[in-house]
Amino acid sequence: MNNFDFQNPTRILFGEGTLAKLGQEAAAYGSKVLLMYGGGSIKRTGLYDNVTAQLRERGIEVFEVGGVEPNPRLSTVRKAIEISRANGVQFILAVGGGSAIDAAKAVAIGVPYEGDVWDFFVQKAQAKSALPLGTVLTLSATGTEMNGNTVITNWEENLKKGYGSLHAYPKFSILDPTLTYTVPADQTMNGTVDMMTHVFEQYFSLTPDTPLQERMCESVLQTVIENAESALANPEDYVARANLMLCGTYALNGGFISVGMRGDWASHGIEHEVSGIYDIPHGTGLAIIYPNWMKYVYRERIERFAQYAVRVWKVNPDGKTDEEVALAGIQATRDFFTRIGAPSKLSEVGVGDEKIDVMAAEAVRFGPIGSFKKLNKDDVAEIYRMSL
Missing domain, CATH: 1.20.1090.10 (Dehydroquinate synthase-like - alpha domain)
Structure with a gap:
């Protein structure tokens, strides 16, 4: 067995009904949030309305980037970074599966970085900080809800690259298995x-x-x-x-x-x-x-x-x-x-x-x-x- 240094800072709220704790958790990280989600299923199931209602009840201003692709695009991440910077976003919230969460992680580390976020994925730079990130998981798969990994696709160059950083770990993740019923x-x-x-x-x-x-x-x-x-x-x-x-x-x-x-x-x-x-x-x-x-x-x-x-x-x-x-x-x-x-x-x-x-x-x-x-x-x- 090798020596090791293990640290995992993510808080997990697991089980049926834990979604109700979202507003309280999010309010600890600021009054402006960027909400990221995928193709729209969260709106069809009512999850979107639940999430946004909880945020607004806490006085949190919500900005959005929906339509995150199954292999999340660098262009989407760059757009979300611009929106976050322009509006003084203090917290990133991803609602969805691995793609939405991975994109949100890239945004979280990209906002405070002065260069292009793609630098992290081609080993030109290392993240030094990040905006706080929370997640509501709707698909059991990647483990991204409790790790610091993110995978992004640069579609213009046909490159799909991963990056990992302790700064990209979510602060909290809500894991309610009932949210996966419609998968x-x-x-x-x-x-x-x-x-x-x-x-x-x-x-x-x-x-x-x-x-x-x-x-x-x-x-x-x-x-x-x-x-x-x-x-x-x-x-x-x-x-x-x-x-x-x-x-x-x-x-x-x-x-x-x-x-x-x-x-x-x-x-x-x-x-x-x-x-x-x-x-x-x-x-x-x-x-x-x-x-x-x-x-x-x-x-x-x-x-x-x-x-x-x-x-x-x-x-x-x-x-x-x-x-x-x-x-x-x-x-x-x-x-x-x-x-x-x-x-x-x-x-x-x-x-x-x-x-x-x-x-x-x-x-x-x-x-x-x-x-x-x-x-x-x-x-x-x-x-x-x-x-x-």
Whole structure:
């Protein structure tokens, strides 16, 4: 196990009815708020009216940027920064899923920065401060409600890049599972894949002597598997929705389940290049790419993949080699993704081989990626080809 320094400053208000606490929480951070949200579902469900009423009851002036894209655009972030600066906004509030929250984080760190916010994403600058940020989560997926990560797409350059900073952690996040009842099946699928792959990125590690962390990762994966299909079959199953919501938060909140372990994260970088060009949902891309990354790298530490197969998927190891067990676990992963409605090939979502070299080159723009197995351009290109 490696040494570690773990800090997570986000306050979580979890459970049915916690939305009622929003006005009180927001009022602690100022009298002018920028509200950011996605395509408008919060207006159809009445959530928008609830949120704005609570804010105005507290005397908070509300400015808005709606229509945040599923792969949030740099142009939207820049627009929101301009609005915030022009109106003296003191607090950012994101209502929605990972896209709305990621965009709001970029705005929060971008407002006090004198340069262009894209500088953070291309490693030209580091955030030194941020406006305070709060979130109301409506989609269980990314864990962005309790971490400092943000991913933004520069559509003009077809680049999708992530950035992380302690300054970007939300001050508070409201997690009411009933707000996810209206999430469509495809988004529930994408969220399920996303949270599982977040755990994978930490679990498939070369760091030795981490039994507690491994079992925490395995328990999150098992809980997701046990609840995802129930949520898809009955969208208003509170128990399933609550368990998925908590799993999404635990899967990626600054390293809680993997402190002392070195994660990999190559697959996320590989997928970002696909969705940065083709604008497919992040979870969909990961569902296609991650099992192929597994097949490409599993021999680097075959015993970890065998352990995963036995503990998570209950593969019977009797009479089998570690390789056979490991491959059975990888296949079980692929089968589960298919069972919850995820595609298995890039060709199914309109992605061909014409941009493989471009995507592979950009994925390793700053050098080889991954730690479980270091991947160069040729490795990444091969994983893309395996995914076609």
